[in-house]
Amino acid sequence: MNIDIGLIRRSWSLVEPVADQVTQHFYGRLFANYPHIREMFPPAMDLQRDRLLHALTQVVLNLEDGAGLNDYLGQLARDHRKYGVQPEHYPAVGSCLVAAMRFNAGGAWLPAYDEAWMTAYNYIAEVMIQAAEQDAVQTPPAWIGTVVAHEVRTPEIAVITVEPDHPYPYRAGQYATLQSAHWPRVWRPYSIANAPRQDNLLTFHVRMVPGGWVSTALMHHTRPGDSLLLGPPRGSLVLDRASTSHLIFIAGGTGLAPLKALIEESVWVPDRPTIDLFHGVRRSGDAYDNEDLQRLRSQHRRLRIVHAVSDDPEGWRRHSAVDALEYHRIVPDGDVFVCGSSEMVRVTANRLLGLGVPFDRIHTEFAPGAAPSLAVL
Ligand SMILES: Cc1cc2nc3c(=O)[nH]c(=O)nc-3n(C[C@H](O)[C@H](O)[C@H](O)COP(=O)(O)OP(=O)(O)OC[C@H]3O[C@@H](n4cnc5c(N)ncnc54)[C@H](O)[C@@H]3O)c2cc1C
Missing domain, CATH: 1.10.490.10 (Globins)
Incomplete structure (x- = not known):
């Protein structure tokens, strides 16, 4: 060069x-x-x-x-x-x-x-x-995905499962860009919420943004049998299988999706690490994935899950996911993966640095120096 x-x-x-x-x-x-x-x-x-x-x-x-x-x-x-x-x-x-x-x-x-x-x-x-x-x-330039399940979990969040027409090779933690037939040529990134599976299915957690083109189409105008276009897998929030013996995942809202995929993937890490998952939501009704998380916990004996609710007026304790980590006195002595809104990621990463977590142990999609995720010329 x-x-x-x-x-x-x-x-x-x-x-x-x-x-x-x-x-x-x-x-x-x-x-x-x-x-x-x-x-x-x-x-x-x-x-x-x-x-x-x-x-x-x-x-x-x-x-x-x-x-x-x-x-x-x-x-x-x-x-x-x-x-x-x-x-x-x-x-x-x-x-x-x-x-x-x-x-x-x-x-x-x-x-x-x-x-x-x-x-x-x-x-x-x-x-x-x-x-x-x-x-x-x-590989094809894009995959045609058939929606095989569409679950409305809260008034704002849907969990959508898609079957691509060809095998879709990706790593747990990555995302796909999706295009709805309602908005031709408009692509938006959504994290894949499961590790690669034999049946080739991909699950997405979609939170509807008010006035948002694609998220509204996915939430309200998409049904089983509909087709979506999928771009190739992107992103660098992946697990190093020779990772530490303690993994911490801190999710805000649908930032849970890629972290859930990484937890599934962690069964391949030698000596099965201890895993702490903190899922932060605004109100208790926003905890849209509790049942699936219980299922995941039953499969991982070393998985602990903590929910944190930040804005519930009736909640007796209001705190963010990273507050919960401190409250439960969990020592962040391994790799920490953070996913949520860019503000949540920024605040959480700063708090972790303040707690003494080395910079290179904090993994986010937007880490400086990491392959960026949004770039489309
Ligand atoms: C790497 C990556 C992974 C992502 N994964 C997920 C995921 O798993 N699940 C998920 O639901 N979303 C995810 N997103 C966000 C998603 O790509 C879209 O940005 C989001 O769904 C809004 O798209 P839209 O077309 O509905 O809204 P747009 O039509 O793009 O936006 C409509 C209006 O809403 C504003 N807006 C856009 N996004 C937000 C927001 N998040 N909060 C508040 N206002 C907003 C815009 O500025 C605009 O004014 C991810 C984004 C990135 C970069």
Whole structure:
């Protein structure tokens, strides 16, 4: 990789404060110059802009980490197959991206930055094209999933089980992007709530967001027999099977889904670790998965489950999942996995650091330096 990282970072610092303008300019230019590419994108572009920005930031931050960057780009490339991205689209994206940065740099852009970015971009494109080609030999760009069960567990949460039309190779803790027939070309990530199973079924825990396109369609307009599209598996929240003898899982709401998959997976860890699961919900009625968690506990003798309720006006003790960990005097002396809203993950990770848990023992989907999860160019 012959990329001038110094030039990339210097030029990025010029445009980072106006990154929103850069992405708007980029898409405007791309769609004006290459109108056929517009068809590959969803009607509303807001999330798409965030994703481009996120992907760019991750690339800029991880340039020194060759293996990590390649792994991330590989995931990105596999994911892009579902949009119908072809090798001939890459030069169009590269030239519009550099032009958008140059245009928004307030006259401070140097010709050397053009060259540095094109070298970096050509490298990125090469890695992605190769990864997509390799992937195409074995797997489809997207899977058609048939909904085989749809359980409304609370007024806001549904548990949906899907049977993909082909084997879906993934690791416990990963997520899939889903597309509902109600919102063509709109993909949203949802964690897979079970470890890989012989029957190939995938379960998702969906919380409906008020006004949310895909979550509302999944909650209210999806029934057994319906089809969903599934993108390839993504994400880095996976278990190291040579892990510690004590695993702690801290979930907020439907952040339970990937952690449940990891608990199922933990039966393969040598010497069966002790597991503490803390599931935090706002109100006691939001604890949507108690029955299944009881079943899981009956299969894992070393699994302890603690529920924490943070906002129940009638609850006699109100606390978050990480409060519960302290209250029960559990010493976080092993790997700790955290999943929930980004705010919950941020607060919990800070509390864990304060309790002396080493940084590299705290596992989240959004850990700095880990392969990011949202990036879709
Ligand atoms: C890696 C990853 C895994 C995820 N796994 C799950 C999962 O297992 N289960 C699950 O239910 N969701 C999960 N999500 C969130 C999910 O992908 C969607 O963002 C969510 O369902 C909203 O999508 P939507 O199309 O319904 O809403 P949109 O149409 O995207 O949004 C509608 C409005 O709601 C706001 N909004 C979006 N999300 C939220 C939110 N979470 N809380 C409050 N306001 C919001 C938006 O800003 C917008 O104003 C995951 C997200 C990521 C990044």
